[in-house]
Amino acid sequence: MDMPAPNAVVMARKQKIVARLASVLPRDAVIDDPAETRAYECDALTAYRCPPLAVVLPSSTEEVAAVLRICHEEGVPVVPRGSGTSLAGGAMPTADSVILGVSRLTEVLEVDYDNRFIRVQAGRTNLSVTGAVEEEGFFYAPDPSSQLACAIAGNIAMNSGGAHCLKYGVTTNNLLGVTLVQMDGTVVEIGGAYMDAGGYDWLGLICGSEGQLGVVTEATLRILPKPEGARPVLMGFDSSEVAGACVADIIKAGVLPVAIEFMDRPCIRATEAFAGAGYPDCEALLIVEVEGSAAEIDEQLGVILQIARKHDPVELRESGSAEESARIWLGRKSAFGAMGQINDYMCLDGTIPVSALPLVLRRIGEMSKEYGLGVANVFHAGDGNMHPLILFDANKPGDLERCEAFGADILKLCVEVGGCLTGEHGVGIEKRDLMNVQFDPADIEAQLRVKDVFDPKWLLNPAKVFPLAATASRRAG
Amino acid sequence: MIRLETEADLAEAVATAEGPLRILGSGTRPVGRPLEGTALSVAGLTGVELYEPGALTLVVRAGTPLAEVERVLAAEGQRLAFEAMDHRGLLGTGGEPTIGGVVAANVSGPRRIQAGACRDALIGVRFVDGRGQVVRNGGRVMKNVTGYDLVKLMAGSRGTLGVLTEVAFKVLPVPEAVATVTLYGAGRDGAFDAMTRALKSPFEVSGAAWVPGAAAVHLRLEGFAGSVAYRAERLTALLSDLGEIAVETGTEANAALWRTIRDVEALADLPYVWRVSMAPGALRAGIRGDLDRTARVERLYDWAGGLCWIGMSAEQAAEYAPLYGADDAASGAIRFHRDLQEAMADPEFGGGHATLVKAPEEVRAQVSVFQPEPAPQAALARGLRAQFDPRGILNPGLMG
Numbered sequence: 001m002d003m004p005a006p007n008a009v010v011m012a013r014k015q016k017i018v019a020r021l022a023s024v025l026p027r028d029a030v031i032d033d034p035a036e037t038r039a040y041e042c043d044a045l046t047a048y049r050c051p052p053l054a055v056v057l058p059s060s061t062e063e064v065a066a067v068l069r070i071c072h073e074e075g076v077p078v079v080p081r082g083s084g085t086s087l088a089g090g091a092m093p094t095a096d097s098v099i100l101g102v103s104r105l106t107e108v109l110e111v112d113y114d115n116r117f118i119r120v121q122a123g124r125t126n127l128s129v130t131g132a133v134e135e136e137g138f139f140y141a142p143d144p145s146s147q148l149a150c151a152i153a154g155n156i157a158m159n160s161g162g163a164h165c166l167k168y169g170v171t172t173n174n175l176l177g178v179t180l181v182q183m184d185g186t187v188v189e190i191g192g193a194y195m196d197a198g199g200y201d202w203l204g205l206i207c208g209s210e211g212q213l214g215v216v217t218e219a220t221l222r223i224l225p226k227p228e229g230a231r232p233v234l235m236g237f238d239s240s241e242v243a244g245a246c247v248a249d250i251i252k253a254g255v256l257p258v259a260i261e262f263m264d265r266p267c268i269r270a271t272e273a274f275a276g277a278g279y280p281d282c283e284a285l286l287i288v289e290v291e292g293s294a295a296e297i298d299e300q301l302g303v304i305l306q307i308a309r310k311h312d313p314v315e316l317r318e319s320g321s322a323e324e325s326a327r328i329w330l331g332r333k334s335a336f337g338a339m340g341q342i343n344d345y346m347c348l349d350g351t352i353p354v355s356a357l358p359l360v361l362r363r364i365g366e367m368s369k370e371y372g373l374g375v376a377n378v379f380h381a382g383d384g385n386m387h388p389l390i391l392f393d394a395n396k397p398g399d400l401e402r403c404e405a406f407g408a409d410i411l412k413l414c415v416e417v418g419g420c421l422t423g424e425h426g427v428g429i430e431k432r433d434l435m436n437v438q439f440d441p442a443d444i445e446a447q448l449r450v451k452d453v454f455d456p457k458w459l460l461n462p463a464k465v466f467p468l469a470a471t472a473s474r475r476a477g
Numbered sequence: 478m479i480r481l482e483t484e485a486d487l488a489e490a491v492a493t494a495e496g497p498l499r500i501l502g503s504g505t506r507p508v509g510r511p512l513e514g515t516a517l518s519v520a521g522l523t524g525v526e527l528y529e530p531g532a533l534t535l536v537v538r539a540g541t542p543l544a545e546v547e548r549v550l551a552a553e554g555q556r557l558a559f560e561a562m563d564h565r566g567l568l569g570t571g572g573e574p575t576i577g578g579v580v581a582a583n584v585s586g587p588r589r590i591q592a593g594a595c596r597d598a599l600i601g602v603r604f605v606d607g608r609g610q611v612v613r614n615g616g617r618v619m620k621n622v623t624g625y626d627l628v629k630l631m632a633g634s635r636g637t638l639g640v641l642t643e644v645a646f647k648v649l650p651v652p653e654a655v656a657t658v659t660l661y662g663a664g665r666d667g668a669f670d671a672m673t674r675a676l677k678s679p680f681e682v683s684g685a686a687w688v689p690g691a692a693a694v695h696l697r698l699e700g701f702a703g704s705v706a707y708r709a710e711r712l713t714a715l716l717s718d719l720g721e722i723a724v725e726t727g728t729e730a731n732a733a734l735w736r737t738i739r740d741v742e743a744l745a746d747l748p749y750v751w752r753v754s755m756a757p758g759a760l761r762a763g764i765r766g767d768l769d770r771t772a773r774v775e776r777l778y779d780w781a782g783g784l785c786w787i788g789m790s791a792e793q794a795a796e797y798a799p800l801y802g803a804d805d806a807a808s809g810a811i812r813f814h815r816d817l818q819e820a821m822a823d824p825e826f827g828g829g830h831a832t833l834v835k836a837p838e839e840v841r842a843q844v845s846v847f848q849p850e851p852a853p854q855a856a857l858a859r860g861l862r863a864q865f866d867p868r869g870i871l872n873p874g875l876m877g
Contacts, residue, residue: 115756158624173597188853193756198830198848204629208622225679248531254650296704305686351618354532385620389517447625455861
């Protein structure tokens with residue numbers, strides 16, 4: 001992975017820069033010992049590593065602003081970091097960069113049930129936002145798989161989704177306000193406890209901008225009352241075409257499940273060996289979950305089961321208890337762990353139009369043979385957000401490169417059928433060089449112009465999202 | 478007026494424009510200060526580009542009439558969930574609202590509280606920027622984080638950053654049944670209590686409005702018939718201590734009722750109308766304590782009390798003028814407008830924004846129709862316009 005050469009001036013001034021940072025932060029909030037900065041050399045995309053110049057861990061918006069002002073003056077690139085769970089290398093440092101970690105910004109600032117919002121510091125983990133409101137019967141809807149660890153700051157940077165976003169939307173649909181610190185230290189309060197601000201949609205623009213437009217230190221999030229209950233049904237089919245048709249029919253029938261999850265045979269077999277959830281050995285498996293009171297669930301599942309039966313399922317299993325529900329979800333929830341047991345894997349997340357599902361799965365199968373690498377598919381079928389897991393052996397020379405080439409071909413296919421490179425993980429460094437596949441130069445130029453407005457010196461998370469060649473002149477200042 | 482039928486012609490027209498352009502669908506929503514310049518209409522760019530009911534996605538050219546979009550979707554039992562308001566009744570305009578106009582103004586209706594705004598349903602755009610360059614962002618899939626989200630930026634940017642030529646949506650099924658639970662006789666506290674309780678319940682209320690004139694709080698439920706009946710019963714029990722309750726289950730009656738709320742028909746005869754968005758609790762307390770009660774105004778609350786439409790007759794506006802040493806309706810309305818926007822900007826009262834949606838041209842010309850933004854956002858907005866429209870020809874001055 002190409003990264004820009006570190007700025008020699010910055011590297012040479014390291015001691016001065018660290019001293020300046022230490023003058024505005026508590027002693028333990030500035031890390032520059034190489035033994036310790038190594039902990040920040042990568043995120044969850046572990047194939048690429050580079051220790052940063054230094055790491056800062058501010059505890060307030062004011063401290064974040066002070067750090068950014070110094071880095072702005074010194075011309076030091078800043079890489080904002082939530083919990084480091086990015087699968088796309090969104091928090092990958094360069095040698096001349098300061099990592100700005102938000103891990104000490106974890107407070108709940110305000111909870112207002114009558115107006116249905118919570119205001120938190122942005123380093124708080126996704127799951128602990130729900131944890132702060134669940135006793136009152138509320139929850140925060142976006143639920144990325146990493147929700148135990150991932151920070152709201154990272155969720156906002158990547159516009160994270162989750163299994164339940166078919167019904168509740170992704171981060172951008174649940175975000176009411178942010179405190180944003182611009183690269184020059186300007187603090188901007190955007191939105192709040194009300195809906196649809198009057199000017200441009202700053203929230204929409206910042207959400208998903210991968211930490212390139214500013215550092216979010218606080219967030220106002222919409223919270224929702226928990227549904228009375230939820231129940232899944234599991235169905236197995238002989239072909240992915242039939243499973244895909246079943247998904248389309250369910251959606252067309254007017255049912256809006258909270259989740260429709262899909263697994264293919266390689267994935268089913270791997271998870272069975274790992275978790276023993278009792279899944280049928282079939283070509284395609286769907287887990288569909290609906291919410292409501294017991295009677296409402298029965299009504300919706302009635303419609304879903306009727307549709308499923310028309311597609312001759314090889315298995316149709318309705319949950320009758322909490323235990324059975326947990327069993328139906330067990331395999332799906334252990335899918336990634338199961339794959340990790342067998343091999344190293346790379347997880348992609350391109351989105352496709354649901355109608356292209358059979359074609360894309362067939363092509364992925366063919367490419368798997370061509371590349372000689374196994375692939376298992378598990379994904380959110382309701383919205384077409386795929387998660388092909390390509391299996392490879394990191395210790396085998398050339399395997400990672402082959403895996404990346406295979407992954408790139410899958411993503412190109414996603415774009416070709418009308419989809420996109422990434423549905424919820426973000427571009428980061430991983431898919432940076434594929435942006436030209438999805439966008440024309442003018443489309444990319446428009447996005448670069450937005451960055452020019454927010455960060456004219458191109459210091460925030462600079463070598464991400466866009467092909468390096470497209471940003472070279474801007475990064476050079 | 479320039480009226481074009483292809484994106485290429487439109488791009489050419491913008492690239493070669495020698496002066497300011499007024500960007501129009503068909504001009505049914507002239508909100509904002511009056512604009513100079515040559516009218517440029519996208520109403521000729523019509524037609525459905527792609528519609529996949531099984532994937533809940535629709536791609537349509539920006540000039541397509543909203544009514545046509547709704548007809549196409551209804552044929553498959555689907556709809557745009559955000560329930561776009563029709564401004565013609567309130568503003569006394571003619572013409573056919575276009576889908577591009579809906580997006581440009583990010584127009585949403587009562588279902589905003591449950592299904593999201595127009596910007597939440599929008600998944601892709603094509604537009605022509607101020608240089609005459611065609612730009613694409615987003616796409617036709619509902620989960621997409623590839624690059625910056627210019628889709629949301631374009632929603633509500635009112636043609637100041639680019640001229641929309643194509644828009645893509647996530648659409649939703651029309652539910653099998655609908656019911657409205659109406660609470661009668663509640664005053665301000667009872668009404669806000671009812672809306673708050675309803676929204677804190679798990680019953681998925683898809684509309685919550687208070688019409689003070691009719692002393693009625695309306696709460697809408699949608700879904701499968703059995704589910705709607707169950708939730709209507711539970712909601713009725715939840716609110717029974719607050720007043721008399723009636724449940725309406727007729728499809729037509731419900732459509733008519735929510736159309737009147739969506740289109741703010743209660744205030745349609747008034748010459749001055751504001752739209753105020755705040756936290757429901759802030760509006761319950763009264764704007765800056767009592768601004769909306771000191772003045773004699775008419776009101777309609779939507780979004781569970783988070784959206785307040787305020788209307789004034791000429792007489793009511795004139796009554797406000799003496800507070801500032803004047804005596805005419807226009808002066809009163811202008812002062813009230815400034816007081817409203819100042820109150821919104823005061824963090825002590827919770828924050829929010831106020832827009833003067835309806836007023837005679839000479840009044841709109843004298844005020845900032847949209848809530849003025851704090852300095853950092855105003856600077857960013859100028860920066861974006863300089864990048865997307867360096868010659869300053871797209872609806873100049875409309876958004877600052």
